[in-house]
Amino acid sequence: MAYRIRKRVFRKKADEMTDNYQTIVNDNLKRLYANLPEDLNTRLPASRDGRCFAFTAFGQKSVIAPDGITLDGEPVPSIIGILLSLYALNASTETPILEPLKAFKEFPDSAPYVGAFTSHTEQILVPAVPKIRLKVDLIKQRLGGQAAPAATGGDFAFVVRPLPKIDLCYIFYEADEDFPPSVTCLYSNNANRFMPMDGLADVGEYTSKTILNLK
Numbered sequence: 001m002a003y004r005i006r007k008r009v010f011r012k013k014a015d016e017m018t019d020n021y022q023t024i025v026n027d028n029l030k031r032l033y034a035n036l037p038e039d040l041n042t043r044l045p046a047s048r049d050g051r052c053f054a055f056t057a058f059g060q061k062s063v064i065a066p067d068g069i070t071l072d073g074e075p076v077p078s079i080i081g082i083l084l085s086l087y088a089l090n091a092s093t094e095t096p097i098l099e100p101l102k103a104f105k106e107f108p109d110s111a112p113y114v115g116a117f118t119s120h121t122e123q124i125l126v127p128a129v130p131k132i133r134l135k136v137d138l139i140k141q142r143l144g145g146q147a148a149p150a151a152t153g154g155d156f157a158f159v160v161r162p163l164p165k166i167d168l169c170y171i172f173y174e175a176d177e178d179f180p181p182s183v184t185c186l187y188s189n190n191a192n193r194f195m196p197m198d199g200l201a202d203v204g205e206y207t208s209k210t211i212l213n214l215k
Helices: 002-034 078-089 111-134 136-142 197-214
Strands: 047-049 052-057 060-065 068-071 156-163 166-173 182-187
Touching: 002 068, 002 078, 052 078, 052 156, 060 078, 068 078, 078 197, 111 136, 111 166, 111 182, 111 197, 136 156, 136 197, 156 197, 166 197, 182 197
Parallel strands: none
Antiparallel strands: 047 052, 052 060, 060 068, 156 166, 166 182
């Protein structure tokens, strides 16, 4: 009986959290459409159909509309919905710049999020390094990827594009006699111009989760 009660309480708290996240998404959409830039499709960039904007996000077709956000035609999970709505709110006419790549901690105001970024973006991939190497082509294909810059280093590396103006460079080191495997994730040079810092950390986390799902 106690277990069932705890389970119901946990489910209630999870539902409340989901509702809170969805409220944030809805509020962000209201802010966006209350003062919709005429050139939003160019800023994102995205294809436009009336008041709807479609672009690739985390390897899926995202559509932002006044009444909600979808991924591949399905309602977007609330946390990713927050990221996509923040990306739209921060859409800029600025051109994305890939190099020189930056470590997350090099961005201003990133300090409160560095620990979570290291854990949820980099360390989460370490156990999967051998399997990721076998799926590099698939990962790049799905996430709009390309080869890493020549001077990047590592045993293997690649660049992916989770959002149209934000690129991430993943650098992998395989285990050897002296060192365990490791993963480093770097951002395109001006990625912070298109997303607040807490959201930018989450972009890394959900990109890594996408990579894990593809492996």
